[in-house]
Amino acid sequence: MPVVELRDVSKRFAAAPAVDGVSLAIDDGEFFSLLGPSGCGKTTTLRLIAGFESPDRGEVLIDGRRVNEQRPYDRGVGMVFQNYALFPHLDVGRNVAFGLERRRVPEVERATRVAKALEIVRLDPATFLRRMPGQLSGGQRQRVALARALVLEPKILLLDEPLGALDLKLRKEMQLELKALNRSLGITFVYVTHDQEEALTMSDRIAVMDHARIAQLGTPAAIYEDPRTAFVASFIGESNLFEGPVTEAGADLVSVGGPTPFRVPPRSDLLPGRTVMVAVRPEWMDLFPPGRVPAGENAASGTVDEVIYLGETLHVLVRLEHGQRVKVALRNEGQIANPIRWNRGDQVAVAWRPEDAQVLE
Amino acid sequence: MRRRLLRWFARRPAASGGALAAPGLLWVAAFFLAPIAVMLGYSVRERGLYGGVAPGLTLEHYGRFLEPLYLEVLGRTVLWALVTTAACLLLGYPVAYVIARAKRWRQILLFLVILPFWTSFLVRMFAMIFLLRDTGLVNTLLQRLGLTTDPIQLLYTPGAVLIGMVYGFLPLMVLPIYASLEKLDDSLLEAAEVLGANGPTRFARVVWPLSLPGVVAGCLLTFIPALGSFVPSDLLGGAKQVMIGNLIQNQFTAARNWPFGSAAAFAMMALVLVAVVGYLRRRDAREVVG
């Protein structure tokens, strides 16, 4: 049984729908991310689970029970906020103890649980217990906020862009720690972020949201390697998009026309006349001198616009004959030993195998 | 029970906001808005025999402003309020600028402007009397220095009223200008310097335009109370040359002509409204553009 389930949930604010017909089921212990650009409805979805918003339509279930009418404090769900929301008038100890006090936990037990929670988030109780939130760094505040939620041992922890305010290095560190906590504590994490890399790093599954709807839901690999829509293909990682009408549906390959003709593996619904759009990841493309493309690969000729050295990879921007720009990512095999052959202005052929293109909806 | 009430409000966000605002808004409506409506009502009533109102409606009280005596009062009030505003701007701007550019002293300098802002207006007017009267500090010093033998008439002159008003309202000018100058970035000035602008040019091209919203707000905040003031002219002017404020006060006390006093007050209120609405329009327009 899923721990959290949304069934066809919709929520409108005055002007526009914030969440529109969203259904999802989150499993016990899962690290589940809601990913999307700002205004896509991911935070509203989280707030519907928390209980700060109630759905106009549909059902929110926690542990199989409908909680539409339940107030946040009755749901037994923990939450970490974007700006931590530490109580400025209480020290670290009292912040973490706040929920235990509300639950009338005896004082002795409270102290041990607070200390344990601080240790879980790797803050030394002896040092931090009496500090005020104003005296903490961003990373420390983040840990206190986490401890404050974890001390209640919730079954579900909601996280609203909790790492957004941290610098890059600390953020990477915290990503791994959060993932480890999710594993070791067995708590279900529902994580909201607009950072696709963060979502790919930590999540078991990701729901990509766009315009109040779920655009695609799946494992990081499924979402990255098999994006279903142009939005997902370009929001998660980068993609080169090609479009055209099906000209011939063969048994082995389907041919597509348009400015850049290409072929894709056959599929029953790809009938002649239908317009097809595909996404090709830059790292699944390759460059060849004109006319030297291996047999069986799709090819489009163009001119090298720019070569960008990124260390791990090299990005080559190619302008195709009809004007479209394509990005090709090549593995850096050592610039000094194996200098790249391509330079600005070179005539090249961009090539990819038919099975490496994702047909979008 | 409590939880049920909370749940009721949770489902009605507008109701919770309304419930929080209601007591305060009702108070302000009852003791600010309604009285102004009552005042408006008084202003169109016939004057009663012993200071009250008589039955019957009239606009004659508004018409009386056209009499030369009252036109003069009106003109003097507007003129003095304008002069006060201009003087406050002239004196207040450098102060606001210096506070905004100060680093270590900023908090203290700012506090030294906030302090008089909140200090009893009455005490401060009395301090002016203490300085300006015939046996006051200024005349005593002048005589001690041998500059005059007889005291110079300083108090109970238009000059004293104006000095008193500038003294009284100056903090109202400084604070908003400071607020807008505070946002002024050092790098902007440095950029201007790099581009070769000297002090006065930098001021005219960079500082002044950026501080303009504060200047406008400050002028409004000074002009309105100056327009409505009657304590400085009463205490420092000896009530010889009255302003609308004195006129209104007099109608409500000695003269007991409430309808006329109300009409005068409403005329003042109309001026204030025009100024405030004009200011808000301008500000909103700027916010839309910016």
Added chain:
Amino acid sequence: MTRRFSRWLVASAALVYLFLHAPVLALMVFSFNDSKFSASWMGFTLEWYRRLVERDDILLGLGRSLAIGLGATVVATGLGTLLALAFHRHRFPGKRAAESLLYLAIVTPEIIMGISLLAAFVAVGFSLGTLTVAIAHVTFSISFVAVVVGARLRGMDRNLEEAAMMLGADEWEAFWKVTVPSLMPGIVAGALLAFTMSFDDYVITSFVAGPGSSTLPLVVYGMVRRNIEPSINAISTLIVVITSLLIYLADRSMRRSAR
């Protein structure tokens, strides 16, 4: 060029500061002057302070001012804080109009507030006295409290109450355990300012005070208009010292809250 420009600025600012503070400072110094009429220094005395204590009208006025100030402050702080919460944390119909109303109350000349309240009290047959003065003081303080508390709210994390609710506190507990304590610096500053305004107000009070309800500023005004005597310097000094202290505390509380 630049240096001369800024030196000129600093010099003129210094003169303005002198203009702002010298009169009251002189007044305070001469409250200890051993002379009834002269503004020449004749020696130190506490005579004028001693005389204050002998004057019933001043003591009564002071008592009334303190009582009215306390009462008006409590009511205005409560109402103003609720208004600030409503404006900053909630949406409700007519919010913009309500906010404009509060700003209008701030910019309206005192004399208009005074006479309109007088007219209204008389129109409904409410007899003038301590209560009408207190009502008037609450009215002009509410907006200021709302603005000051609002400034604190703006700097506060919007999610505090939600965080409390996620930890098991209902709205009522969240309000008393989180909202109010974390707003406290702003509330204290607002209350101090409300008290200062009530304690200092002359104009509005002069219209709505009835016979036998003269506050300290009214008594002082009467003294200033009748004849100038050094006791006025003494009482003024006391007023300035008290209000300066309150303002200092309010300023510190606000600054704390900003951090």
